[in-house]
Amino acid sequence: MSEWIHCQLSDVCDFFIGGTPSRNQPEFWATPPNGSPWLAISDLKSKFLWGSKEHITELGALSSNVKIIPSDSIVMSFKLSIGRAGITKKAMYCNEAIAFFKPFQSELDSRWLYHAIPRAAEKVVTDSAVKGATLNKKKIAEIPLHLPPLNEQVGLATVLDTLDTQIQKTEALIAKLEKVKEGLLHDLLTRGIDENGRLRPSPAQAPELYKESPLGLIPREWGIGSLGDLSTSSVIGPFGSDLVASDYRSAGVPVVFVRDVVSKMFTWKSDVYVDNQKAASLSAHDAVGGDVLLTKMGLPPCIACTYPSEFPEGIITADIVRLRPDKSRVLPDWISNYANSEHVAAQVRGITSGVTRPKVTLGDVRSLKVAVPSLEDQHAILLRVSEASRRVILARASLSKLLSEKSGLMNDLLTGRVRVTPLLDQAQATTPE
Structure with a gap:
């Protein structure tokens, strides 16, 4: 680790602060797809950022003296929720609570910065900053970095990006399973199952199987x-x-x-x-x-x-x-x-x-x-629901394991306790196709 250096953010990176055009000037704001996306802290909900539904015009950007953020730039909130970071996926502007960074290419890898800066920013949060939940330009410039050589930054980011990809795919799977479960649950609670254990045909398909009730159409036996x-x-x-x-x-x-x-x-x-x-x-x-x-x-x-x-x-x-x-x-x-x-x-x-x-x-x-329904039908329906829930639970357990693994790796890799080189082959071998 002798080749790792301690420095401040401003030593290896330029940064810029956003701004908000006047809300009283409608010509500063545009309806998508006109104008350019504008980013607020509330939009920093995922790794990759596409901006909010609010767009600002070039005139609006000039009015608040903000620079355009290029695609694939690292941004970070420094007010209210300090250290929340993301990567822009298209050119956009941001408000005055967000900073974006332009690394010196020979010294700082932007993907490494994305992973490192949330924890690094915590180190310049003082008691007064916590009360006001804000950092100023001086504090941002002073964010301390424990900087590996550039090739290790790239390798470390590759390992963590691989885990991020697995996490995102698992989150997408959970969302899909939740949606499937919700649809199945609605059908089972509305239509039930037939004598063969299959979902009963819908009222449109077999109206004779249903009757009117205060809850709408329900199976005749219920x-x-x-x-x-x-x-x-x-x-x-x-x-x-x-x-x-x-x-x-x-x-x-x-x-x-x-x-x-x-x-x-x-x-x-x-x-x-x-x-x-x-x-x-x-x-x-x-x-x-x-x-x-x-x-x-x-x-x-x-x-x-x-x-x-x-x-x-x-x-x-x-x-x-x-x-x-x-x-x-x-x-x-x-x-x-x-x-x-x-x-x-x-x-x-x-x-x-x-x-x-x-x-x-x-x-x-x-x-x-x-x-x-009858107790027998309730049992049979709940077994179907339980199986759908089990799939969601297993996926959530997998997500929890990945998040824990990422947290542990970040503790090790960002401090240099574990060197990234031996992990690269493993990371590449487990990258989802």
Whole structure:
């Protein structure tokens, strides 16, 4: 590592700051495809950037004295979300919260800079900068770089770019699987399956297989029930002073918040507990395996999940409704999947229409109607849903592994703890075709 050098960004790179034309001057702004794309921090959501839907004219660019950013340039936010970086894929402008860089070609590889600059920028964030969430030109110029020789920069960027490609392909696969699952779920919850285990023909194909209902057309064999009628008990969390922050402990009986439900599957993020004595006093608000939890508030409310049987008995908070399904009539996963469907979402919109902050009551939740096939059909449908979910889970696990691998490699490669040369053959061998 003796050939690595410590320098500042300004030693190996020119940088420029963007600007925003006046919003009061309509001639400064254009409707695509006219003008050139304009980039804001909110557009820095992925590695490759195409600009926002907002375009500015050449006159608008001149008014704010900004330079055009060439394609394949590295940009970085230095206000609000410091260090968020991307690579432009077409010529564009940017606002005054974004800097773009022009490396000295004999010293700095731009692809290496993309990977290195987010972490490097953190080193010049002072306490005052954190409060204001901003860097100035002087601080940007002082961003420290631990710079390998140019050939190693290129090799390091190749390894990390390869991982980025795998990550992007996995993210695209997840999005595709999620879309397939959503479509399958809609069809299964609307049409069900026939005696041969296949998706029942649609109403357009076989109208005789369906009947009218408050939920629209449903298979003739299915019934309709309200969530209240399909549950042996239904409660909301404790009110007011019955459960406050001073009751929380670092161990004991888990406390379940809205944030643990909003992903449509139970994902306990809260890490909050109450002691056994407090839990006993709130036993009317307990949650056990097989219960269905729904959110009372949110955009939208009534997001549902099934409380997992392997998770310890918990206590719900005030903004959650807990249903205990009558399992002789309906399966918990059927309720939670159907509650997350458009059939129930439409009912919720009807209840909350015109309200600034949508919210439902326990009575509202009890009144929501769901279709009810036979238990045998529910089992068969949920098996299909479970298989689609399994594919998504496996893809997400693969993504998590790739992200972890990239984080570890960045720690090693950007510090020089691991040299990039032995990894190049491996990276090239695993590049997706």
